[in-house]
Amino acid sequence: MIQAAQVASKFTLFTHHAKTFPNLVTALRNSMLRTGVFTDEKTAEEQVVQVLNFDIHQVKDFRGKRYIERITECIPLESKNEYTFDHRKEKTLEGKFDKFFDNATRYFEKTTDKQLYTYRNILEYIDGEYVLTNPISEENIRGMRNNMDETDVKEFDKFIEKHWGKQLGKKETVAVSATLEEKPKRRGRKPKAKA
Secondary structure, three states, rough: HHHHHHHHOOOOOOOOOOOHHHHHHHHHHHHHHHOOOOOHHHEEEEEEEHEEEEEEEEEEEEOOOOEEEEEEEEEOOOEEEEEEEEHHHOOHHHHHHHHHHHHHHHHHHHHHHHOOOOEEEEEEEEEEEEEEEOOOOOOHHHHHHHOOHHHHEEEEHHHHHHHHHHOOOOOOOOOOOOOOOOOOOOOOOOOOOOO
């Protein structure tokens, strides 16, 4: 499924039984490791988060009613080169060693505690209503717009402007106001109809 999602189609739909988004990533990663194709957890997890754009999490309450509890977006994190070459400017051997150990510390942090993704809820079912809680990332908005006809793009742009205050032109690149470092905010408008 992960391999097909990487190359075979514009989108892939599948079901799962994970209770949280991190549990979903872990379960898929472990399944890939069990196939024997991957031996490294980080590599397998990286493959998983590259194909998970959105998780639509459905629940069944004690009355037997099924509903969408949340829609979560997966945002892969790019690895950045944060090494410094300041050791060349150092005049003393002690200064050069300090810069070397700074780089070594960054290296070991990146290899042992490397975070491959972040996630945020786009929509949540709160107190009987659906509430938009965070904007969709710039990359996913761009991808969604690229797969819509003109009429759908216009309606989608109106939706984005209404709920997140962004005005988009036909060819404009989207710049979403919230950054990934911000804490999720409960923003948005509650729909009139109850689910």
